[in-house]
Amino acid sequence: MTYNLAEKYCVRIKSNGNTGSGVLLPGKESFYVLTAAHCLGKTLPNISDIVIEKQHDYTSDFRVITSIEIKEFNIEHDFALIEIDFDNEERLLYQYKLGRGVLSENEVKFCGYQGVSVNQYRPFTGKILSVSEDIGRFKITLAGETFDQGGEDGNYLAKGLSGSGVFIYRHNSPFLIGILNSVITDKAWNDDIDCCSIKHIEKYISEYVDLSDFESLKKWNENLERERTDREIEAFKKENSDFFQKLYRKNNVLYSDVSKANSVTAKQIRKFLAMKDNIRTIENDYPILYSNFKNIVKRFVDQVEDDYSRNVTESNEAINLKMDLQNQLKTQFEVLPNFTKLDLSEYQIIEWLGICTLNFVKND
Known part of the structure; x- marks a missing residue:
């Protein structure tokens, strides 16, 4: 409702x-x-x-x-x-x-x-x-x-x-x-x-x-965004606990500020779920295009695990590695038709973070 x-x-x-x-x-x-x-x-x-x-x-x-x-x-x-x-419908109010x-x-x-x-x-x-x-x-x-x-x-x-x-x-x-x-x-x-x-x-x-009062509205909106982020994270955790834990752990390496890691994780979850539905549509309606996409991804897997996954000392080091990898993916995906209007590179990075193909661990 x-x-x-x-x-x-x-x-x-x-x-x-x-x-x-x-x-x-x-x-x-x-x-x-x-x-x-x-x-x-x-x-x-x-x-x-x-x-x-x-x-x-x-x-x-x-x-x-x-x-x-x-x-x-x-x-x-x-x-x-x-x-x-009005005890039965308190949450409505x-x-x-x-x-x-x-x-x-x-x-x-x-x-x-x-x-x-x-x-x-x-x-x-x-x-x-x-x-x-x-x-x-x-x-x-x-x-x-x-x-x-x-x-x-x-x-x-x-x-x-x-x-x-x-x-x-x-x-x-x-x-x-x-x-x-x-x-x-x-x-x-x-x-x-x-x-x-x-x-x-x-x-x-x-x-x-x-x-x-602009400041009052701004504060309210920030609180609302935090509440929504917390709800989305909790809901995703229940349904995809392993994927979430791995993605969230990586984001805590990428972003030293906890609230920033929470916000980024929630945004990634929203994007990933939306893009996943579109990826399924491509798989069903354009099987050759989907096959080409997966072949490019497959060629990258070893390189991701060997050259990009590593222990890092600073958050910026991990961020730079992630950005470099995403840019490489974008270049490879340029051979695919752009009518999908999807950033396939972003989708793939989120998936790799969530299944630990792309892995960052921070040195203590």
């Missing part, structure tokens, strides 16, 4: 005859649903009057999420925070971050339940028009579509979307920045929508990223 889509965090809310939308939210000590206060009614409802439901996808049946307590009900800023029992400091012109995505189609969520794309960070509000407009359709007022067609989570994407990861409150004017002129930011619920949030 793909978790980093806005619709994966979308819920439908019913309360005292009102139907609206909401967004799942991870907090410091519990899990919540954030929605517009007016979706619950004009006055604070009883917790038993609130029904929160979630779909696995837009055609699936609704599953009820248990409401525990109404933590916030703010008519002035039009938001409500409901604590929920850790797939996105929370963001502050949004900037105008940023693209946003939101997803909710329109009153005209209350049994299916619908995703929308828009952009931020203006921001009032001091009072925790911002305004967005639709991009490439309109609420005003078929002669119906935009307000009618947008009804039910209040409470929908508004997300900004950075590096393919979603940041929740707030919720929809209401379309502007009964006819939704210009398809503009008032929104409430997460500023108002910061005491419930463990951390958020300042999206206007």
